Each structure stands twice: as C-alpha cells, then as structure tokens.
Amino acid sequence: MASKRIYLCLAHMSGNEQKYIQEAFYTNWVVPLGPNVDGFEQDLQLFAGENKHVVALSSGTAAVHLALVACGVGPGDEVCVQSFTFCASSHPITYVGATPVFIDSERDSWNMDPALLEQAILDRKAQTGRYPKAIIPVALYGMPYRIEEIIAIGDRYDIPVIEDAAEGLGSRYKGQVLGTFGRYGVLSFNGNKMITTSGGGALICPDEEAKRKIMWYATQAREAYAYYQHEAIGYNYRMSNICAGIGRGQMTVLNDHIRHHQHIARLYQEAFAHIDGITFHAVPSPDYESNYWLSTIELDESLKVANQEEAYSIAIQGAVGGAAGVTRQSQTIRTECQPNDNVEALRIALDKAGIESRPLWKPMHKQPVYRNAPAYTNGVSESIFLRGLCLPSGPMVSDEDAAYIIQSIQQSIIR
Numbered sequence: 001m002a003s004k005r006i007y008l009c010l011a012h013m014s015g016n017e018q019k020y021i022q023e024a025f026y027t028n029w030v031v032p033l034g035p036n037v038d039g040f041e042q043d044l045q046l047f048a049g050e051n052k053h054v055v056a057l058s059s060g061t062a063a064v065h066l067a068l069v070a071c072g073v074g075p076g077d078e079v080c081v082q083s084f085t086f087c088a089s090s091h092p093i094t095y096v097g098a099t100p101v102f103i104d105s106e107r108d109s110w111n112m113d114p115a116l117l118e119q120a121i122l123d124r125k126a127q128t129g130r131y132p133k134a135i136i137p138v139a140l141y142g143m144p145y146r147i148e149e150i151i152a153i154g155d156r157y158d159i160p161v162i163e164d165a166a167e168g169l170g171s172r173y174k175g176q177v178l179g180t181f182g183r184y185g186v187l188s189f190n191g192n193k194m195i196t197t198s199g200g201g202a203l204i205c206p207d208e209e210a211k212r213k214i215m216w217y218a219t220q221a222r223e224a225y226a227y228y229q230h231e232a233i234g235y236n237y238r239m240s241n242i243c244a245g246i247g248r249g250q251m252t253v254l255n256d257h258i259r260h261h262q263h264i265a266r267l268y269q270e271a272f273a274h275i276d277g278i279t280f281h282a283v284p285s286p287d288y289e290s291n292y293w294l295s296t297i298e299l300d301e302s303l304k305v306a307n308q309e310e311a312y313s314i315a316i317q318g319a320v321g322g323a324a325g326v327t328r329q330s331q332t333i334r335t336e337c338q339p340n341d342n343v344e345a346l347r348i349a350l351d352k353a354g355i356e357s358r359p360l361w362k363p364m365h366k367q368p369v370y371r372n373a374p375a376y377t378n379g380v381s382e383s384i385f386l387r388g389l390c391l392p393s394g395p396m397v398s399d400e401d402a403a404y405i406i407q408s409i410q411q412s413i414i415r
C-alpha cells in the first residue's frame with residue numbers, strides 16, 4: 001500500500017503558473033518588480049477587499065517584520081504575541097530589538113486568549129509603566145482567532161493588532177477574510193502553505209500611504225536622489241517577478257485548494273467522531289470558517305498506541321519537515337516539554353506506513369531561546385501540544401489517502 005509517500009501539504013501547480021513565469025522570462029522582467037508583481041498584488045487586493053492595500057514580499061516573516069517597523073516597534077518595546085505559533089510570529093519582534101510577551105491560548109480556537117491578553121497588557125503597564133506596542137494573534141492551522149474581542153482590547157488601550165494569517169489564507173470570521181480586521185495582516189506563500197510562490201509573503205495594509213511606506217522599507221528605504229541617499233534603515237524584502245508569476249497562477253486555484261482542505265478535514269472529522277480517544281479539532285461555532293490548512297487531532301493520554309514504550313528511544317535525523325541540512329544535531333533525545341509517548345508512537349507508526357504527520361507547534365514560552373521573555377499562561381497550549389498531531393491535508397491528499405491514513409491510525413491503537 002505504502003508505495004508513495006503522503007505528505008502534510010505539498011505544493012500543487014494546478015493553475016496557469018507556467019504562462020506567467022514564461023512571460024516574465026520572455027519580457028526579461030526577472031527582478032523584484034514588473035507585471036507579475038503588479039498583477040499578483042491586484043489579485044491579493046481583490047481578495048482583501050477595496051479598503052485594503054497589499055504589498056507582495058519575499059516571505060511571511062518579512063511581512064511580520066515590516067508590520068512591526070511600520071507600527072513603530074523598536075528597542076525596549078514589548079509586543080504581545082500568541083505563544084502557540086510557529087517562530088516566524090515572534091522572531092521578528094527580536095529583530096527590531098523588542099521583547100515578545102507570550103500570551104497563551106483559549107481551548108476552543110487554540111488561539112490567543114483575549115482575557116489573558118488584557119490581563120497581560122494591564123500587568124505590563126503596571127510593571128514597566130508602558131503599554132505593549134502591538135498585538136499579534138495567529139490563525140493556527142487556519143483556525144480563526146477571537147478577533148472581535150482582540151480588536152476591542154487593542155482599541156481600548158490604543159494598541160494596533162497585526163494579524164498573523166500566514167496559515168489562515170482564506171479563513172473567515174463572520175464571513176470576513178482573516179488579515180483584514182487588524183491594522184496589518186500577514187500572509188505567507190511558503191512552499192507548504194495554502195498556496196505558494198515557492199517562497200513569499202504579503203502584508204495587507206490599511207491605506208495607500210501605509211502601503212507606500214512598506215514598499216519603501218522593503219526596497220532599502222531609498223530617498224529620491226540621483227545617487228543612493230539613505231536616511232533610514234531599509235530591507236531587501238520585495239517579491240521577485242518570477243515568484244509573483246507563480247502566485248498569479250496559484251490565485252486562480254486558491255478557492256479549489258481551500259475547498260479541498262475543508263473536504264479532507266470533513267473526512268477526518270466524520271471518522272474520528274467514531275474513534276474513542278481521538279478528538280478532531282473543529283471550528284467552535286459557525287462564526288468561524290477555517291481553511292483547515294492542516295487538520296489536527298488530540299490523543300487522550302489513556303489511549304494506548306503500539307510500541308509507545310519505545311517512542312523516544314532513537315534520535316531524530318534531520319529536521320521537522322525533512323529539511324535536510326538545516327538542523328543541528330540534537331544534544332538530547334528528549335526535552336523537558338515534548339509530545340506524549342502515544343503521540344510520538346503514532347507519528348512513528350504513520351511514518352513507517354508512508355504517511356507524514358507532525359507534532360503541533362511547541363509553544364514559544366516553552367522554547368529555550370525565549371526562556372527570559374515574559375509569558376502569561378494558563379496551561380492550555382502546553383497541554384494541547386502534548387496531545388496533538390497534524391495530519392496530511394494538502395491538495396495532493398486524495399479521499400483514498402485519507403481513508404488509508406484513518407485506517408493506519410486505527411491499526412496502531414491497542415484496545
């Protein structure tokens with residue numbers, strides 16, 4: 001059965017990507033500006049709505065970075081960021097010399113807990129005399145955050161919200177797409193995201209002036225002289241016309257991709273409703289429309305998985321996602337915070353069956369690199385991390401694949 005391997009979310013070139021890339025070559029527009037960049041930004045603009053202005057960038061990480069710069073975040077400032085996230089939400093806070101203040105999650109969406117956010121804001125004010133300079137909620141695995149409450153808190157203390165919708169492209173809250181509620185909205189087109197430009201990102205901006213400022217920062221902050229004149233520090237963060245060509249093609253299949261991810265999620269949800277000890281992470285209410293970028297499950301601690309006694313007996317070779325050559329050799333097999341043995345045993349069993357699965361993102365407040373950062377916690381993200389697993393969800397996952405994955409999971413469970 002396992003003759004091919006089933007991945008979490010493989011890129012799928014199913015639009016007219018090639019046409020746009022070829023045009024870029026024929027017309028010699030291969031630099032970080034040109035017709036594809038303009039066209040891709042127009043497509044994104046249509047997606048975000050007429051009140052918004054979108055800049056295409058070299059990565060989602062760059063988009064987070066420039067949103068912080070545009071919000072005036074600098075050395076000595078603090079930024080409230082969801083702890084349960086990929087490092088690209090919080091690392092750029094350190095790039096600008098500021099300190100992340102990690103906010104734990106609430107149980108329903110797995111995203112930023114608004115009550116804890118407000119508590120953190122008040123406590124930071126009491127401790128440092130100043131309010132944090134920005135708030136970054138994250139649409140983890142595509143699930144919308146409690147955006148109305150988060151925006152209301154931001155407004156109450158006059159703190160801008162930067163939505164990290166990198167995983168939530170096309171997800172909606174009450175019908176409105178994520179990334180368009182806050183002052184800025186971050187999108188990612190990395191190779192494994194909902195759509196890809198090979199690597200890339202975008203920043204949804206509130207107005208034309210903000211867009212111009214982001215473009216200026218993204219092209220080394222050049223002043224209008226015949227020679228290079230620099231009065232501010234800029235970055236080389238624009239998207240190339242080649243990548244934007246892929247993006248234009250991918251935009252034509254974005255809705256197909258979203259529907260496919262949602263369809264695969266439904267298959268899992270129906271199946272796991274009948275399997276004791278496994279809970280599918282579904283939207284908390286009809287107000288939330290997740291793109292289900294990745295389908296995720298939680299395993300009860302009491303669930304017995306074959307070979308779980310040996311779950312952490314061998315060291316992992318290579319990185320999460322098979323990124324060969326980009327990891328250091330680990331010093332230890334275990335860390336002080338890791339998925340439960342049954343989760344790791346299931347991951348290994350699926351791997352042997354030719355199925356890629358992955359632990360949930362380890363909360364940033366549990367990461368050694370952030371050991372000194374303030375954190376406002378309630379135990380929620382840590383407990384979900386210990387029990388959770390991401391399952392294959394992308395455009396290359398067929399109905400037969402989903403059935404095979406569900407069957408493989410059932411076979412590893414000991415009743």
Ligand SMILES: *Cc1c(COP(=O)(O)O)cnc(C)c1O
Pocket residue numbers: 059060061062085086088089138164166167187188189190200201
């Ligand atoms: C992917 C991702 C980003 C942006 O990542 P890039 O790879 O730089 O495009 C930001 N935040 C989250 C939560 C992500 O998953």
